[in-house]
Amino acid sequence: MTDNSHEDPAEFDTDFRLTVDAADAGKRLDAVLAAHIDALSRNRIQSLIRSGDVTVGGAKVVEPKFRVNEGDPLALSLPEPEDPEPSGEDIPIAVVFEDEHLIVVDKPAGLVVHPGAGNWTGTLVNALIHHCGDSLSGIGGVRRPGIVHRIDKDTSGLLVVAKTDQAHQGLAAQFADHGRTGPLERSYAALVWGAPSNLKGTIDTNLARSQSNRQKMAVVKTSGRHAVTHWQVRERFGAADQPALASLMECRLETGRTHQIRVHMTHIGHPLIGDDDYGSGFKTKINRLDEPLKTVVGAFDRQALHAGLLAFEHPVSGKTLRFESPYPADFANLLLSLQNF
The missing domain is CATH 3.10.290.10 (RNA-binding S4 domain)
Structure with a gap:
């Protein structure tokens, strides 16, 4: 050439x-x-x-x-740079790590990652534009600058965002590889209804948009996108002589599909506590609980899912970075209430 x-x-x-x-x-x-x-x-x-x-x-x-x-x-x-849309907003964010190439944040539940229908302002992207200025990678487009991966609005936890195109390219390659040949690792803590009979396992399915509700995902036999979740039961809750009321599970992603853990947990019969989209059939369980657990579970207004571990190779230095996030207050309170049940 x-x-x-x-x-x-x-x-x-x-x-x-x-x-x-x-x-x-x-x-x-x-x-x-x-x-x-x-x-x-x-x-x-x-x-x-x-x-x-x-x-x-x-x-x-x-x-x-x-x-x-x-x-x-x-x-x-290269076209002339455009004014950033959306604009920066002074929204507090918890910065876990930051250098000139990338930033790792601990996203609270309730914060949407990027602008979209119904959420054009008040997103993590708005906060990052304010915090990082013009340094965010432009690969993701105007509405998703620097976004390499995302977690649901009502899921809390760790997220890495690229500040340069070079970092974005390197991180995107790792996420596309799903950690098969590198140190990429993503682990979630999930509080689910009931408990699997085994202590660990793997869910390997295809996921696609639900035919009955396009806002939801569903397990499908053909087509769709391959999705793999490795899970392990960390703790079971309830009387020793009775089936488990709930359990704390660790879910490690081999792929990162929309709503993957939520759909997979429902698929094996153990939806996340608080997940109105995929676990609505378990709402009646709340009414049969004794106080004060009944009040605590009833007041938990999101899926009980926390992205607590994120590890990856720094796309420029090559150093392996590993971050852990403690449980947020609402998740920790729910966990304690289940432990004391």
């Missing part, structure tokens, strides 16, 4: 030009550009192609999978 404008393509500012050589002939446009522009991820390059910011032979090409030919002159022009 011949670069006609810069000795080091990773250092270009607004424009990048090159000519396709024999080695790259027949390859996808996005793949060729990604291989020669270290400063941008392939996702970012695909977005730029679709936006009309890439030309082949002087003509705009908006399809990332377009196949290039030997001798084709390619040009990529």
Whole structure:
């Protein structure tokens, strides 16, 4: 590949030009550009192609999978930066770790990660824009700057956010690999109704949008996305001579699908306490509880799920980072009440 404008393509500012050589002939446009522009991820390059910011032979090409030919002159022009939308908001966030490349936060329950329908303000993204200024990675797009992964609004716990495109690319690769070849690790504490007969196990299914309610996910036999959750019972609650009322489970994600743990726990018959979407059939259990547990469980107004462990390789330094988050007050109070039952 011949670069006609810069000795080091990773250092270009607004424009990048090159000519396709024999080695790259027949390859996808996005793949060729990604291989020669270290400063941008392939996702970012695909977005730029679709936006009309890439030309082949002087003509705009908006399809990332377009196949290039030997001798084709390619040009990529970075658009002028746009004012951030959404805007920053002075929302308190618990910063666990931060450097110039990334930030790890401990998200409270009730805080939406990024803007969307019905939640255009007051999100973690708004808080991060205020906290980080213009340093967030732009790969996620205007509404999701820096977001590599997310947890549900009513799930508490640890989340890593990229501040640079380089960090975003490195973190995204780890999450896509699901920790198979690296140190990525995600563990959740879950308080569920009942307890499995075994102490540990693995749930391996496909998940897709529910046909009856598009806001929910469901286990499906065909199609969908592969989802794997490894679980272990940490503690059972209730009388020794009776079936367990509830249990504390550790859930480790091998994949990260929408509502994965919530759907999987329901799938094995042990939905999360407080999960009105996937455990509504267990609400009647609350009325049969004795006080004060009845009041505590009845007042718990979210799914009892906490992302307590997050480990990954720093995408720049290569150092393994590991973070643990203590139970938030509401989760700890519910756990104590169950232990004292």
